[in-house]
Amino acid sequence: GDSVTQMEGPVTLSEEAFLTINCTYTATGYPSLFWYVQYPGEGLQLLLKATKADDKGSNKGFEATYRKETTSFHLEKGSVQVSDSAVYFCALRTGANSKLTFGKGITLSVRP
Amino acid sequence: DAGVIQSPRHEVTEMGQEVTLRCKPISGHDYLFWYRQTMMRGLELLIYFNNNVPIDDSGMPEDRFSAKMPNASFSTLKIQPSEPRDSAVYFCASSFGTGGQETQYFGPGTRLLVL
Numbered sequence: 001g002d003s004v005t006q007m008e009g010p011v012t013l014s015e016e017a018f019l020t021i022n023c024t025y026t027a028t029g030y031p032s033l034f035w036y037v038q039y040p041g042e043g044l045q046l047l048l049k050a051t052k053a054d055d056k057g058s059n060k061g062f063e064a065t066y067r068k069e070t071t072s073f074h075l076e077k078g079s080v081q082v083s084d085s086a087v088y089f090c091a092l093r094t095g096a097n098s099k100l101t102f103g104k105g106i107t108l109s110v111r112p
Numbered sequence: 113d114a115g116v117i118q119s120p121r122h123e124v125t126e127m128g129q130e131v132t133l134r135c136k137p138i139s140g141h142d143y144l145f146w147y148r149q150t151m152m153r154g155l156e157l158l159i160y161f162n163n164n165v166p167i168d169d170s171g172m173p174e175d176r177f178s179a180k181m182p183n184a185s186f187s188t189l190k191i192q193p194s195e196p197r198d199s200a201v202y203f204c205a206s207s208f209g210t211g212g213q214e215t216q217y218f219g220p221g222t223r224l225l226v227l
Binding site: 043044045046089 | 116162168214218221
């Protein structure tokens with residue numbers, strides 16, 4: 001079945017540091033890939049997405065590139081801010097199926 | 113739009129009591145999802161509906177859990193009887209259309225504590 005694997009957390013960084021959060025997937029067919037973010041006390045919200053190989057999703061300074069050859073969708077940001085502290089979830093959806101498969105999520109804490 | 117609305121935001125109850133969680137999806141959305149989030153198991157899909165019809169309930173943990181969607185603007189998730197291991201944050205989400213690229217919009221969640 002479909003699955004998403006995220007790197008173990010939590011991750012703690014200083015403000016303006018470079019961020020990479022790893023995500024790899026296993027899926028039948030060609031999935032669409034997503035990163036969702038959950039700020040403290042809130043529900044998840046879409047951060048970015050990519051729907052085919054080599055697509056790059058970007059939003060709020062975050063980027064992720066759909067790598068079919070390595071089945072990966074790593075999230076990066078060049079300079080994190082304290083306000084980026086949150087839980088980040090990688091997810092996929094295959095075909096026209098509306099069901100999302102989520103990774104376990106990783107907590108990011110950014111120190112001033 | 114007001115977004116996905118969930119009530120109550122917090123619920124504390126005693127083991128054995130019935131719990132009902134409520135969700136109002138975004139107007140016009142035709143898919144509705146119920147998720148449960150715990151530290152141990154992460155985010156789990158419990159059930160989802162399309163046009164008010166349950167499509168996949170394979171994630172519902174056991175018969176104590178039931179979900180209904182009587183109309184396009186309202187859904188409930190009921191736990192009867194509740195147990196301490198049901199303590200979690202329950203999220204409702206909605207989306208529109210099919211094709212694999214649609215964004216799911218999440219509500220703020222209901223934090224349930226069963227004593």
